[in-house]
Amino acid sequence: MNTRTPSESSSQDRIQWMRLSSCLLPLAQPISDAKVLTGRQKPMTEIAMLFAEIETRDGHRGLGMSYSKRAGGPGQFAHASEIAPTLLGEDPSDIQRLWTRMCWAGASVGRSGLAVQSIGAFDVALYDIKARRAGLSLSKLLGSQRDAVRCYNTSGGFLHTPLDQLKRNASASLERGIGGIKLKVGQPDCAQDIARVTAMREHLGDAAAIMVDANQQWDRPTAQRMCRIFEAFNLVWIEEPLDAYDYEGHAALAAQFDTPIATGEMLTSAAEHGELIRQRSADFLMPDGPRLGGITPFLKVAAQAEAAHLNLAPHFAMELHIHLAATYASEPWVEHFDWLEPLFNERLEIADGRIIVPTRPGLGLSLSEQARRWTCQSAEFGTRG
Ligand SMILES: [Mg+2]
Numbered sequence: 001m002n003t004r005t006p007s008e009s010s011s012q013d014r015i016q017w018m019r020l021s022s023c024l025l026p027l028a029q030p031i032s033d034a035k036v037l038t039g040r041q042k043p044m045t046e047i048a049m050l051f052a053e054i055e056t057r058d059g060h061r062g063l064g065m066s067y068s069k070r071a072g073g074p075g076q077f078a079h080a081s082e083i084a085p086t087l088l089g090e091d092p093s094d095i096q097r098l099w100t101r102m103c104w105a106g107a108s109v110g111r112s113g114l115a116v117q118s119i120g121a122f123d124v125a126l127y128d129i130k131a132r133r134a135g136l137s138l139s140k141l142l143g144s145q146r147d148a149v150r151c152y153n154t155s156g157g158f159l160h161t162p163l164d165q166l167k168r169n170a171s172a173s174l175e176r177g178i179g180g181i182k183l184k185v186g187q188p189d190c191a192q193d194i195a196r197v198t199a200m201r202e203h204l205g206d207a208a209a210i211m212v213d214a215n216q217q218w219d220r221p222t223a224q225r226m227c228r229i230f231e232a233f234n235l236v237w238i239e240e241p242l243d244a245y246d247y248e249g250h251a252a253l254a255a256q257f258d259t260p261i262a263t264g265e266m267l268t269s270a271a272e273h274g275e276l277i278r279q280r281s282a283d284f285l286m287p288d289g290p291r292l293g294g295i296t297p298f299l300k301v302a303a304q305a306e307a308a309h310l311n312l313a314p315h316f317a318m319e320l321h322i323h324l325a326a327t328y329a330s331e332p333w334v335e336h337f338d339w340l341e342p343l344f345n346e347r348l349e350i351a352d353g354r355i356i357v358p359t360r361p362g363l364g365l366s367l368s369e370q371a372r373r374w375t376c377q378s379a380e381f382g383t384r385g
Helices: 073-087 095-105 114-134 138-142 163-175 190-204 220-233 247-256 270-278 295-307 318-325 369-373
Strands: 015-031 044-056 061-069 148-153 180-184 209-213 261-263 334-336 354-356 375-382
Touching: 015 073, 044 073, 044 114, 061 073, 061 114, 073 095, 073 114, 073 375, 095 114, 095 295, 114 138, 114 295, 138 318, 148 163, 148 318, 163 180, 163 190, 180 190, 190 209, 190 220, 220 247, 247 261, 247 270, 270 295, 295 318, 318 334, 369 375
Parallel strands: 148 180, 148 334, 180 209
Antiparallel strands: 015 044, 015 375, 044 061, 148 354
16 A cells, blocks of 8 residues: 655655757758748758756656757857756756746746747756656657657758759658658749649659648748649648748638648747637648747647647657657658757657657657767756766
């Protein structure tokens, strides 16, 4: 018989040590989407990862991550370094309370954007600890719906890639067991977009799952015209046809066209996603856990999306999102990017169009030696046991 009182049986463990690392992951070649072709951004050459490693008095360890592209990495690291001491001595199980505590610690710089992205690295690490301590994968800790989640390839379909190579990349992805192919569109010359999508549909056949992503580069009239033209291509979705914050414009497209509209990856808080859901701006919602502040806000977004009967397709960071996608009621699509693979010792398995949800405890990830070599800045807090 268990004679312990509830307070005695609750966790007495405490956070005693943390390390933050800023790691610059180089990309094999400069990456261009429509934002580069319209002159708004430079080609992407690296990704700035923010890793949080947390250790407790009882010896439990967790790894969390956040990231930024093109700019913001040093800022995320600096903000995370400022708020880190607020976690020392706290119960690692009280994740909701600690998220709120970190948010208040940096309240004057807001509840979205870079401030919450810094929180995200800690939040993911705290969930990793909780799942590891339970001896469960993160998806099992949260309550899994499935053992594998369908996935699609994005990295082969960027705009710097010539058409012949695009076709070869798509075929290679499908042969590898990836379930769908995403093409970047949104070029200044719409005819080129149409030509690439037409060629890909012919190349892969009618049954292939194909998505397109305009990365916010159409104005409303152009989006209207392109969505109408793309209706004939039986696409899985049309992604970010408009500015990420044009809730009304996306809602109008979603209401008019049979092809589902996907958006949400650029939003950086649960509140912003709530507005997207309230205005019915997306058929596929694309939350990004690190970008909106970690697993805690992601779960709030997913709960709202599920209640609104939306489809889900988390953006980027498949190593984290595979676990979160496994818990959603209807089967999401997970974005397969192999870019982050060198950072970890483990690899995700793919079979029959799906990523297998890892069964290792927690996220099932450990930092590689390569990730340590790419680390340009780190800071430690507290003392190690
Ligand atoms: Mg996208």
